Amino acid sequence: MRRLNFQTAGLFLVLAIILSGCGTTGTEQSGHNGAAGIDGSGAAASGAQRAQLFQGTELDNPASPLSNRVIRFDFDSNVIKPEYLPILQAHGEYLATHPEYKVSLEGHTDERGSREYNLALGERRAKAVQRILLLNGAAAEQLGTVSYGEEKPVDPGHNEAAWAKNRRAVLVYYQ
């Protein structure tokens, strides 16, 4: 499984531009060939082109609902709140028109209560998201679920603010 990392791709692009600038005199145009300065192989230039192929901008456009890939939940609940339905609809439709993409749906819970019960609850959350993506056109073979229960908190705090962040399902795109 190759995981797409748009930030990394973007970083390569920036690096390519910076390094190409360093490797040339100020009067020369920076371009793909200039990136050969990294290691003499031009690897950075090919990285920048791949980012275009992945159309990362569409998924990363902050104005697009697709840029939101975290769905939050109430305590002990796997009910998708109404405000997340347009987001999941957009992801379902995007997946329907981009069969080359797959999404791993990660279910998480907060730390409260028992760990094994939370592992099962995390799976329920991932599957609740999966159902809505399927209803909006994603194909079953594009979607996988995994639960981490309470084992991977984004915020290790022991308070309501941390718990609210940790009760989540995350859409992880890959090809």
Add this chain to the structure above:
Amino acid sequence: MNLTWTFVLSALILLLPTRTSAQVTIPITGGAIGALPIAIAPFRVESGAAAPPEDIAAIIQDDLYRTGLLAPLPRKDLIAHPASLSEVRFQDWRALGVDNLVVGSVSPDPDGGYQVSFELLDVYKSSRLAGKRYRVQPNAVRTLAHTISNVIFETLFGRPGGFNTQIAYVETERSGDKTVHRLVVADADAHNAQIILSSDAPIMSPAWSPDRQYIAYVSFEGGRSEVYVQEVASGERRAVASFNGINSAPAWSPEGTQLALTLSKDGDPNIYILNLASGNLRQLTHSPSIDTEPVWTPDGRQIIFTSDRGGGPQVYRLAITGGEAERLTFEGSYNARPAISPDGRLLAMVHRENGKFKIAVLDLQTRLMRVLTDGPLDESPSFAPNGATLLYSGVLGAKAVLATVSVYGRAHEQLGIFRPDVKEPTWSPL
């Protein structure tokens, strides 16, 4: 495979908090009303002997206090420090109201190390109940102290004390973006911690085999939950459940040949019985709800588990042959993670009360439930093999703690405060 074995060869090393970053403190707080009063005199160091590296009487005192069945007199209240029966003035101890007195001494052994002797005395009968002499190397003094605690407990209560048993727990340590997860085995008083698995992925639900030779656990190292069985002494291990979906909540059958597991390979999490020798798998529950956290009754004939088939999580009981599950818990809207006492009579669990998660005990005969701890984030109760003490994890301020509480609701003690997060303690069998 991220597998780290660490062996500790000298007890002296244990005193340094370098092996794991665990920092163990044993504060003794609170009274023990109704427990048997006992006095443990400091063991006299005879002339010619170097002071042993551990305070034997203090270790015994902590062991006995933690059961909740005995109330050791604070050392400062001891009226004398006798080292043998011949030095004891029993009437003085009767006046103090103690039922039993432990005395002992340490003398040099000609072969190196120490000779340690102790006597357990009945204050009212002015007689000796038990007494032994041991030869011990300096690095085994702590182990010897636990052995003496065993003799005292078994003499007074007629059942094993289990003070030489071990606990296993999971600790996690965050540094920047990286989190390290470790499976740790330690003595029952949290000393002598040894890492048996280190991973950058979460580890869950350690469970001792009945013979203490294996630990089953859940590891996410493969990108999802899978169940492994690892031999404690060698570190050798194998994955025993790697189906699609959840593989978790391993529980050993009393004879150690089968594991009860939670699998969601067919959609919803249900409980299965895995035969470890044949690999044969049998589905026990068939519900669209969450069924998880199975434990076996000591007779091996029933499985007790958590299910939300009634709406919220509650504890149920089911015959190993299947059939209708019987609901056991009715107090409160959240009861989960059952643990059963060695005699099969008590059920400890995580119980929510006023928004706080506490440890509670249900008596399966009287059906009375008692809340033992204050929360707010207590979980993972585990019975000591002597059945008197529960070990659990909780959060105190921002710190994770392992704590013990007497099932009789008398002694409430923090076993230790650990700098990294510590969770899921589980006590080994005898």
